[in-house]
Amino acid sequence: xxxxxxxxxxxxxxxxxxxxxxxxxxxxxxxxxxxxxxxxxxxxxxxxxxxxxxxxxxxxxxxxxxxxxxxxxxxxxxxxxxxxxxxxxxxxxxxxxxxxxxxxxxxxxxxxxxxxxxxxxxxxxxxxxxxxxxxxxxxxxxxxxxxxxxxxxxxxxxxxxxxxxxxxxxxxxxxxxxxxxxxxxxxxxxxxxxxxxxxxxxxxxxxxxxxxxxxxxxxxxxxxxxxxxxxxxxxxxxxxxxxxxxxxxxxxxxxxxxxxxxxxxxxxxxxxxxxxxxxxxxxxxxxxxxxxxxxxxxxxxxxxxxxxxxxxxxxxxxxxxxxxxxxxxxxxxxxxxxxxxxxxxxxxxxxxxxxxxxxxxxxxxxxxxxxxxxxxxxxxxxxxxxxxxxxxxxxxxxxxxxxxxxxxxxxxxxxxxxxxxxxxxxxxxx
Amino acid sequence: xxxxxxxxxxxxxxxxxxxxxxxxxxxxxxxxxxxxxxxxxxxxxxxxxxxxxxxxxxxxxxxxxxxxxxxxxxxxxxxxxxxxxxxxxxxxxxxxxxxxxxxxxxxxxxxxxxxxxxxxxxxxxxxxxxxxxxxxxxxxxxxxxxxxxxxxxxxxxxxxxxxxxxxxxxxxxxxxxxxxxxxxxxxxxxxxxxxxxxxxxxxxxxxxxxxxxxxxxxxxxxxxxxxxxxxxxxxxxxxxxxxxxxxxxxxxxxxxxxxxxxxxxxxxxxxxxxxxxxxxxxxxxxxxxxxxxxxxxxxxxxxxxxxxxxxxxxxxxxxxx
Numbered sequence: 001x002x003x004x005x006x007x008x009x010x011x012x013x014x015x016x017x018x019x020x021x022x023x024x025x026x027x028x029x030x031x032x033x034x035x036x037x038x039x040x041x042x043x044x045x046x047x048x049x050x051x052x053x054x055x056x057x058x059x060x061x062x063x064x065x066x067x068x069x070x071x072x073x074x075x076x077x078x079x080x081x082x083x084x085x086x087x088x089x090x091x092x093x094x095x096x097x098x099x100x101x102x103x104x105x106x107x108x109x110x111x112x113x114x115x116x117x118x119x120x121x122x123x124x125x126x127x128x129x130x131x132x133x134x135x136x137x138x139x140x141x142x143x144x145x146x147x148x149x150x151x152x153x154x155x156x157x158x159x160x161x162x163x164x165x166x167x168x169x170x171x172x173x174x175x176x177x178x179x180x181x182x183x184x185x186x187x188x189x190x191x192x193x194x195x196x197x198x199x200x201x202x203x204x205x206x207x208x209x210x211x212x213x214x215x216x217x218x219x220x221x222x223x224x225x226x227x228x229x230x231x232x233x234x235x236x237x238x239x240x241x242x243x244x245x246x247x248x249x250x251x252x253x254x255x256x257x258x259x260x261x262x263x264x265x266x267x268x269x270x271x272x273x274x275x276x277x278x279x280x281x282x283x284x285x286x287x288x289x290x291x292x293x294x295x296x297x298x299x300x301x302x303x304x305x306x307x308x309x310x311x312x313x314x315x316x317x318x319x320x321x322x323x324x325x326x327x328x329x330x331x332x333x334x335x336x337x338x339x340x341x342x343x344x345x346x347x348x349x350x351x352x353x354x355x356x357x358x359x360x361x362x363x364x365x366x367x368x369x370x371x372x373x374x375x376x377x378x379x380x381x382x383x384x385x386x387x388x389x390x391x392x393x394x395x396x397x398x399x400x401x402x403x404x405x406x407x408x409x410x411x412x413x414x415x416x417x418x419x420x421x422x423x424x425x426x427x428x429x430x
Numbered sequence: 431x432x433x434x435x436x437x438x439x440x441x442x443x444x445x446x447x448x449x450x451x452x453x454x455x456x457x458x459x460x461x462x463x464x465x466x467x468x469x470x471x472x473x474x475x476x477x478x479x480x481x482x483x484x485x486x487x488x489x490x491x492x493x494x495x496x497x498x499x500x501x502x503x504x505x506x507x508x509x510x511x512x513x514x515x516x517x518x519x520x521x522x523x524x525x526x527x528x529x530x531x532x533x534x535x536x537x538x539x540x541x542x543x544x545x546x547x548x549x550x551x552x553x554x555x556x557x558x559x560x561x562x563x564x565x566x567x568x569x570x571x572x573x574x575x576x577x578x579x580x581x582x583x584x585x586x587x588x589x590x591x592x593x594x595x596x597x598x599x600x601x602x603x604x605x606x607x608x609x610x611x612x613x614x615x616x617x618x619x620x621x622x623x624x625x626x627x628x629x630x631x632x633x634x635x636x637x638x639x640x641x642x643x644x645x646x647x648x649x650x651x652x653x654x655x656x657x658x659x660x661x662x663x664x665x666x667x668x669x670x671x672x673x674x675x676x677x678x679x680x681x682x683x684x685x686x687x688x689x690x691x692x693x694x695x696x697x698x699x700x701x702x703x704x705x706x707x708x709x710x711x712x713x714x715x716x717x718x719x720x721x722x723x724x725x726x727x728x729x730x731x732x733x734x735x736x737x738x739x740x741x742x743x744x745x746x747x748x749x750x751x
Contacts, residue, residue: 038554047436064436074559091443092436106447110514113712120440143438166712192440200440203447209514212711214522221485222554 002035003225003266005255006331008232009320009399011278014271015333015407017051017068020228022405022415024069038223039076040067041216043254045230045246046084046118048143054410059100065090066105067228070097074108078211078219081114082254084148085162087204088120110209112216113163119175120197122147124189125182132186149247151178165205172198217262227255227266233320239361241377242370244282251324270327270401272317273334274391275343276310283377286310286346293337311344311384314398316377319359321399332395333407336414338387345387345394349380356380392418459566467563470534470547472584474625478532480551480591480601486528491551491591491601492692493645495534495581497608498544498566504681505606505652509533510561512685515711519689522707525698531557535564536607539577539619546580546623551591574663578611579634580623585647586640588624594644602692603645606684608652610666638670646695648674650688652681678722683715687722694727701727 004023008014024037042049042065051063055071063070065086067077079085090109097105122144129147152159160178164171175194183189191197219225229250234240236250252268259266275291278284287310295307321327337343349356359377362369387394392403408414437443458467480491496505509516520526530551539545549560585603593599615637617628641647649667667675678687690704699707701723708716720727 047438086438087447088438088440088443089436091446092438095446096436107510120438123438163712166714196440196444200444200447203444207447209511210712211514211518212522215514215518218517218521 003220003227003259003264004269005227005229005252005259005266006269006271007229007250007252007255007324007327009234009270009272009317009324009327009330010232010276011234011282011284012230012232013277013279014232014273015331016228016230016271017053017063018407018410018412018415019269019271019331019333019405020051020068020226021053021055021071022407022412023226024067024072024075025412026072035223037069037072037075037226039078039219040069040226040228041078041080041219041255041258042067043080043082043227043229043258044250045248046143046145046148047086047089048145049230051228051230052410056411056413061097061100061102064093066093066097066109067226069226069228070102070105070108071100076108076110076219077105078216079109079111079115080216080254080258081112081213082249082258083112083115084118084145084248085111085115086118086143087165087201087208089143090204090208091200106208110211110215111162113161113210113212115162116148116152117160117162117164117201118144118148119160119178120144120191121175121179121182121189122151124191125186128186128189146247147182151182155181162210165201166210168198168202171201213261216258220259220262220264225266227258229255233324234316236323238365238367238370239320239323240370241283241374242367244280244374245370253324268324268326268328269331269404270321270324270329270399271331271333272312272395272399274312274332274338274387274395275334276313276316278308278310280306283374283380284308284310285316285349285377285380286313286382291341291343293334293341311346311382312387312395312398313382314345314347315349315357315359317399319361321401323361327399327401329404330395330399330401331405331407332392332403335391335406336408338391343387344384345398346382346384347398348383350383351376351380355383458563463565464543466544466547466565470549470560470563470565472546472548472588472624475548475588477588477590478548478550480530480532480589480593482528482592482596483553486530486553488527488593489530489551489553489591490526490528490593490599490692490696491530491532491589492526492688493532493534493551493585493589493601493603494606494688495536495585495604496606497576498535498537498547498564505684506535506561506564506566508681508684510558513558513561515713516685516689518711519686519707520692522711525689525693525696528553529692533557533560533564534581535566536576536578536581536605538575539580539612539616539623545577545619546584548584574609574660575612576607576609577619578605578607578609579613579615579637580619581605582611582634582637582641583615583620583632584624585645586637587626589644591644600642600644600646602688602695603641603647604650604688604691605648606650606652608663610663635670642671646674647671648676648691650676650678650684652678652684673725676722676726678718680715680718683713683718683722686713686715686719690719690723691726694723 047064051068054060069075094105126144126147160174231250235246291309406416482489520529532551533549535547537545544565591601614631620628693699705716
């Protein structure tokens, strides 16, 4: 089956949503092997995702938990067990989708019962902690993702899960325990009473199909499925530049695990802009505040800090490809910007007077190594070259994988499949 | 990335989940359509086929036909809402390798716009599309009779399944309803609805014999349905299908009932295994299903239970069956 995993190779915001929308849209079925895409599966992160999709008729939605293929009728969303599910935000997102002409988003949603819940208590604790941290903030989104991950590590058996939503007594117990533990640590939390949260979660469980692990296996056999990643490889909890990372595995790994359980495989599609962006603090060697590029959907967030812009960084992106185990193909986005601004390309850094072309990956799960990389990158200076007119060629050369899709704007109509590249490496030939 | 822009207000969320009825899943019917959708129209259809394919080499046909009149209107919505769980259960622990599910709807040929609607056997999400196109009629004649005989006629003479043709295994037919069939299928109605020319009417008992030759057929009679417990309705279907009449106290458990019935029929589970599986997937339908399937479950106890009588004193989870 011709499944696709879509992963952002940089710091997020490269356009996964619009690529996912394009792959799912009718008429793109050739990309997915000639059959309509059945579903979008989310396999990391949670409601902090903000994948913007603009339809050709001008509707706009910021996908947080629903898959970015939702504008195409019939395409489902499955939230796998690796997702951190926020039922409250799902309700609001479904309501906005309804106002954008998609009335059946909840009907097309399935949620794995083992997925963790992000609750108002996690969220309140997240914000309390970030405020206490003050200026040294990490660029958290403030929606409780980190707190959910932290609590699960500390109390693995007690973490509230999606299945609990249908079991009110279990849920009330685990929410009370969660609230009390967090309040002991951080002081009283600004969050609604447990009974009211239980009531809303119960309504969620009554309304949305909660499924077990057999479901995804079936889904994968019914037709092509798109695995839509959140955030980006350079923010990965283990491979990102510690401590400026997210609490989530942002590589292909979780999607590959789900596929392997079903005995299946997928095309690994990396998404990059022809320049780089980053929300919040952390290393950004090619940052260039003089670049003036329109960013309609990304502003400076209260919780994440500044939205930063810089040049194409082949060194960092090669590192992303290397630590994520390689990519089969690349989607290159925001090429309309190349015409607006004199973009440059960085293939090498200067660090302490020495040239550096490769960021060397450390051993698995070695945060000390990652911290040293961060320190090194904060000292690194970019060496720029003129990219020339052939962006796809440049990116293919830099990342060692064919550019199969180029994007010049937000809608599916602004995307171009690179036919020759597809012919060279279609999913079917794997 | 971003900043979690969707409201997480707990009270709004509860209200929104409660308000979102899922009505849009039946967009065709809700749009005010007054006739059978072309894709579900049985007229002129030679056969509906359930076939093996490279991806689904062990296809098993499962047909689910339900009464869409009056009191039974909740059934299709329950089926729609719980379809993913039904599939999850069937595939879990391999009750069935490659289920192909067809949905259809039964009305009254004497007074309805949609006496028979028949979808395709589908292995993927398209089965959901068929459900969404079913015309839900509010009417029903009020004379305790629906045209089940037309549906039986179609299933007997207009279906082909590879599970039966290639492997000699009957598919599963579930009819969910609460009324009587007309005693004979009439040539005029067959002509109008299906397009066949019948020389004479056929008694419903003969149609049932034809159907059960290639379908393991069940009648599910839900409680809350208008004639539940009605001895005439129950007796009518018992005469035709024997113990394969399932009285169901809650239509909300219809998907679980279908899944476990198939699991039992395939000898994949005992009733206790199936009830444990329901518990695993968080279904609250266990008790209802347990009562509904007590008879069928007893007849289909797995092999190891046959040894239980040797140990009459010892505890066995299955003895009470």
